[in-house]
Amino acid sequence: xxxxxxxxxxxxxxxxxxxxxxxxxxxxxxxxxxxxxxxxxxxxxxxxxxxxxxxxxxxxxxxxxxxxxxxxxxxxxxxxxxxxxxxxxxxxxxxxxxxxxxxxxxxxxxxxxxxxxxxxxxxxxxxxxxxxxxxxxxxxxxxxxxxxxxxxxxxxxxxxxxxxxxxxxxxxxxxxxxxxxxxxxxxxxxxxxxxxxxxxxxxxxxxxxxxxxxxxxxxxxxxxxxxxxxxxxxxxxxxxxxxxxxxxxxxxxxxxxxxxxxxxxxxxxxxxxxxxxxxxxxxxxxxxxxxxxxxxxxxxxxxxxxxxxxxxxxxxxxxxxx
Amino acid sequence: xxxxxxxxxxxxxxxxxxxxxxxxxxxxxxxxxxxxxxxxxxxxxxxxxxxxxxxxxxxxxxxxxxxxxxxxxxxxxxxxxxxxxxxxxxxxxxxxxxxxxxxxxxxxxxxxxxxxxxxxxxxxxxxxxxxxxxxxxxxxxxxxxxxxxxxxxxxxxxxxxxxxxxxxxxxxxxxxxxxxxxxxxxxxxxxxxxxxxxxxxxxxxxxxxxxxxxxxxxxxxxxxxxxxxxxxxxxxxxxxxxx
Numbered sequence: 001x002x003x004x005x006x007x008x009x010x011x012x013x014x015x016x017x018x019x020x021x022x023x024x025x026x027x028x029x030x031x032x033x034x035x036x037x038x039x040x041x042x043x044x045x046x047x048x049x050x051x052x053x054x055x056x057x058x059x060x061x062x063x064x065x066x067x068x069x070x071x072x073x074x075x076x077x078x079x080x081x082x083x084x085x086x087x088x089x090x091x092x093x094x095x096x097x098x099x100x101x102x103x104x105x106x107x108x109x110x111x112x113x114x115x116x117x118x119x120x121x122x123x124x125x126x127x128x129x130x131x132x133x134x135x136x137x138x139x140x141x142x143x144x145x146x147x148x149x150x151x152x153x154x155x156x157x158x159x160x161x162x163x164x165x166x167x168x169x170x171x172x173x174x175x176x177x178x179x180x181x182x183x184x185x186x187x188x189x190x191x192x193x194x195x196x197x198x199x200x201x202x203x204x205x206x207x208x209x210x211x212x213x214x215x216x217x218x219x220x221x222x223x224x225x226x227x228x229x230x231x232x233x234x235x236x237x238x239x240x241x242x243x244x245x246x247x248x249x250x251x252x253x254x255x256x257x258x259x260x261x262x263x264x265x266x267x268x269x270x271x272x273x274x275x276x277x278x279x280x281x282x283x284x285x286x287x288x289x290x291x292x293x294x295x296x297x298x299x300x301x302x303x304x305x306x307x308x309x310x311x312x313x314x315x316x317x318x319x320x321x322x
Numbered sequence: 323x324x325x326x327x328x329x330x331x332x333x334x335x336x337x338x339x340x341x342x343x344x345x346x347x348x349x350x351x352x353x354x355x356x357x358x359x360x361x362x363x364x365x366x367x368x369x370x371x372x373x374x375x376x377x378x379x380x381x382x383x384x385x386x387x388x389x390x391x392x393x394x395x396x397x398x399x400x401x402x403x404x405x406x407x408x409x410x411x412x413x414x415x416x417x418x419x420x421x422x423x424x425x426x427x428x429x430x431x432x433x434x435x436x437x438x439x440x441x442x443x444x445x446x447x448x449x450x451x452x453x454x455x456x457x458x459x460x461x462x463x464x465x466x467x468x469x470x471x472x473x474x475x476x477x478x479x480x481x482x483x484x485x486x487x488x489x490x491x492x493x494x495x496x497x498x499x500x501x502x503x504x505x506x507x508x509x510x511x512x513x514x515x516x517x518x519x520x521x522x523x524x525x526x527x528x529x530x531x532x533x534x535x536x537x538x539x540x541x542x543x544x545x546x547x548x549x550x551x552x553x554x555x556x557x558x559x560x561x562x563x564x565x
Binding site: 243317 | 342375377382404405406408410441444507510511512
């Protein structure tokens, strides 16, 4: 498949925004149940919500560049009964709305509001946003995982990877964010970050191993219905390019795809973890921010590889110009 | 229920691309607007087509066959492209089973093209909406046309009559008979999409000539010997045959 930059940005930016919100909400829950000390700075929650919103809005903006007719995007929620894309189109603004309300409630100091005595409004809003956050992970992942004839994507690991990468990169950003605003939280946020990154490594590794052993169900024989072991295309029907030759091919050599794979395996996992450890040991907020940036670039490479690796069965029909 | 479809006879398709050009001509001139056609005579021509004729070589030299393979939307009975559409622009008509795109609702997200294993949907580079074969829906119901012309443009154009058009749910239709009697098959059956369009396979074109086809032999199977003549004193019906 063609890895469109808009989709690479959309999926990675949304993941960061969702993960950042999830990290911050976990900090609040742990503080509420007196398991960990919370942030001292009152700006911690509203600023984090604003930062998460900025990433989500950037992802949303990127998604418009994927559309041929962005002015009609409002129609895209119509078929939520059948389409995971429509479900994502509903889940994303709902989640953004909840995060905005969550940040606003923190900013206005509604944690113990006299209107609702005994109820922490922010905690309730955050719970709703967390549900929507994971609903959004499922929607985003299922857009790819539900396509049964793209075997590289048609696995629960796709959904799991989207969620784990989102959480890992969001936690990485939360760690860097805390280093600037609330250094007391850095150490345990960094612990979670490392944990999620390692679990994501396991899950993505499992997907890589699985995809390396795939057996394709569609062949040239089933594609044209001729049962002969030796078939080759001599003409695809036109001399130039077409939508079919552009949208479903990454247009790079196998060696380039392999090097992107090793690049993301390096940039998403060991490199940011090393920077994270260095940032904790120094301690240096700059190194932690660098860890996030490096991991984000790695995630762009990961998403590029995710698309490039998917070999669409329609490619059987478009192998040779003449 | 009606399910209109094409049945394409690979045994007689000669790969002349008349269906491709006829389809393009009809569908670029309709009310839905032009189909993109950039640099048609230039170095890198590109454009939107509903129908393509591809060529495959089957076998190993010198025992090869050339198979010309026209490919357009198969109007699946369970189309995977329809449920994924977020806007409902992509739909399957209940009345006649044609899978269509509402060009006014399509947002050009290309998700339906990802969800089609056959690669028959093409995004129009200028209108930025997904386009595909309509089975000439603006032609087959047009009562201003003579009844014989109410068929898809590709079917009208085919010089070898390799393209049949009709209702595959009607067991008495020409297309159903062709599928039944000439081993019609669907593409990529492994995905359960139940394509409505079918293909008729290549057939062996060997003619076996036996000696007895050229010169008549008397009693070739030698099963009935001559009956014995009755003795003259025995009764006979006609003086020749025995009882």
